[in-house]
Amino acid sequence: MILFQGNSLxxxxxxxxxxxKQSELYLQEAKNNITLSVLESYLQALYYYEGIKIAENALASSKEELSQAxxxxxxxxxxxxxxxxLETQHSNNQYTLxxxxxxxxxxxxxxxxxxELDPSTDFQIENISLEGLQILIPDKQEVFAKASELLPDLKIYDLNNESLEKDVKIAKAGYFPTLSLTAGLNSGYPNTMDFIYREQLKNNFSQQVGLSLSIPVFSKKQNKxxxxxxxxxxxxNELDKIAASKTLYSKIETIYQNAVANQAQQNASETARNNAKLSYELAGKKYEFGGLTATELSVSRNTYLNAEQTYLQSKYLTSLYQQLLKFYQGESLTE
Structure with a gap:
């Protein structure tokens, strides 16, 4: 039994x-990745859900226009x-829906x-309204500072560094002597003697206890x-942490730039959508009284639908990147 080996035990x-502790961080990192995947999938589902409503409205409008035509x-x-x-446009709207x-x-x-739900599970997406939702985009440096402090991405390398420092000390323990304890019990019982077993065990029973010291004089430079x-x-590990830190900052930088760009696009596309909607409504009235041809009405309708789709896309992309920034700050995504 080893009593001392440079404190390596x-x-x-x-x-x-x-x-x-490091394994717990890896587990948390895996959970975070799942959370982000669920977030992206959920917002994508909401995007498609609103796309259905837009397609239904377009189909209802083309049906009314076709009836008038x-x-x-x-x-x-x-x-x-x-x-x-108009019949062709109505058929296209049916296909789009x-x-x-x-x-x-x-x-x-x-x-x-x-x-991890069964495909047959009754599952309804909770529809949340994002209309007029404006969230102040946080400073990217603050987001990075909080992410570095709270998320496991970089903390894993800190714990790995602590583990490797222990490896250095364990390796240095090879320079120290090894003190071991030895002990033994022995019976010289022979089956050729006439003494009964208990007597022979008593007379020939012996015990040994000893210490052994091994001094590493020459180890072929193995310890070094x-x-x-x-x-x-x-x-x-320090280089890996620097690389991971750069990767994390790059992610946050990209998310931040996308959040800013899509928020600006959302504001602009909302105005364009509202104007296109008004123009389409006026075009419908003109067509009803013979002031526009079916082709001109279709152009106005398609302009409105494209504007609606652009606004819808920018709205959900803005929400996605804003939620990602919240995540990297360690905030809840359920609010």
Whole structure:
């Protein structure tokens, strides 16, 4: 039994405790990755859900326009070509609605898989309103400082450094003598003697206790090599942490820039959407009284739908990047 080996046994115990803490950080990192995946999937599902509503409104409008066009055609007010154009547009709107519903269903399925739910589980997406929601975008330097302090991304390297420092001390323990305790029990019992077993055991029973000291005089530079390798591991870990820190900052920088850009685009596209909607409504009234052709009405409708889609996309992208910034600051994503 080893009594002393340069304190390497205690150092190994301390290192194992550090490794347990490090494993907990890896687990937290995995949970965080799942959280981010769920967030992105959820907002994508909301985006498709609103896309369904836009497609339904477009289909209802084209149905009404087609009905008006049919009456005009029956009365000889418009040519067959105009009626055909509106029929084509109505069919396209039907296809768009079916396509949007399919994309929404696929996204809900992906969300179920992330949450490890059975595909047959009744699952409804909670629809939240993002209209007029303006959140102050935090300073990216503050976000990075909080992320470095709170998230496991860099703390893993700090614990790994502590573990590697223990490795250096364990390697240096090889320079110290090893003190071991030896003990033994012995019975010289032979089965050829006439003495009964208990008597022979009593007369021939012996005990030994001893100490042995091993001094490392020559180890072929193994101890020196082990110490050097352990120190190199520390240097490598420091470089890895620097690289991880740069990667983390780059992520936050990208998210910040996207949040700023999409928030500006959301504000601009909201105005464009409102103007396009008003123009389309006026175009519909003009068409009703014969002031516009079906082609001109279709152009106005498509302009409005494109503006609506642009606004919808920028709105959810803005929300996504704002939520990501909250996450990197250690804030809850449920609010």
């Amino acid at each position: 205690n150092l190994q115990i301390e290192k194992n405790e550090i490794l347990v 049919q009456k005009k055609y029956d009365n000889g007010a418009i040519a067959k070509l105009e009626l055909t154009d 079916v396509s949007n519903k399919n994309m929404y269903d696929q996204q809900v399925l992906s969300l179920k898989q992330l949450l 090599t082990n110490v050097k390798l352990a120190k190199l591991q520390i240097e490598q």
